[in-house]
């Protein structure tokens with residue numbers, strides 16, 4: 001199950017917007033601001049709402065800004081960059097005083113509702129918009145594809161750079177009638193998007209039972225149970241069928257040993273989309289893909305993350 005880390009930054013009021021932007025730029029999946037002024041202005045009906053607000057969470061001086069990251073993010077680097085960039089604000093005319101940063105594990109049951117406050121429709125690629133289950137949304141252009149999502153406890157709100165890179169790659173590679181394997185499906189977002197881009201048959205796998213349930217729920221939400229099959233599985237172990245496209249947004253340590261299997265499970269000229277690769281490990285993955293008869297088609301980067309689109313070249317008989 002994906003673990004979440006909450007970075008809490010206590011800082012003076014003047015820095016509130018700038019610190020929120022820094023957290024988002026570092027890849028936070030959402031930002032919340034605890035400002036006593038806002039708390040005191042809350043209308044009475046808020047007492048009955050889902051949000052259990054506690055006055056002690058709203059400091060007398062300054063604000064607390066919270067950002068959310070996952071175990072897939074480089075937490076040490078984020079903490080270092082966050083501290084450095086906040087201190088740098090002094091040079092831009094935003095005086096920083098009483099800065100403190102704390103990092104806490106977020107209990108998964110808290111996370112499943114906490115992030116909902118910060119999650120709204122996002123247009124993640126040229127054609128794809130992800131809409132939270134609880135929002136109503138009108139298409140803003142005729143060929144827009146809309147995926148409804150309630151990621152709950154699984155990874156994949158669609159906004160993490162590794163997911164966005166995969167979604168962009170799918171928009172490029174999926175052709176009508178394609179068959180796709182989504183390895184490490186999380187919330188099921190890549191499978192749903194693949195179908196919206198034209199795939200006719202999709203198989204989604206995840207090692208984590210929570211992800212399998214979340215993907216099933218989301219697939220049902222999008223009424224795609226006939227098209228997308230989900231099951232618990234370790235990578236593609238024990239799967240004998242072949243696909244036109246394999247997408248895997250998993251860490252490099254898992255991608256590397258998976259490359260020979262991905263080759264075997266692809267049709268000739270099939271595409272392998274590998275994401276979740278941190279910049280420093282890009283060359284290792286490229287080297288291994290080339291060694292295993294893949295042709296590199298695209299290397300795409302977002303923040304410190306890389307996704308590689310490669311194509312299976314048929315081995316000489």
Ligand SMILES: C[S@@+](CC[C@H](N)C(=O)[O-])C[C@H]1O[C@@H](n2cnc3c(N)ncnc32)[C@H](O)[C@@H]1O
Nearest residue numbers: 155156163184185186206207208211234235249
């Ligand atoms: C970074 S998340 C990606 C989720 C989603 N596909 C996305 O792009 O947002 C990686 C997922 O891979 C799953 N995973 C990790 N190792 C796996 C393995 N050996 N076999 C199948 N799934 C695995 C995790 O449980 C997690 O749900």
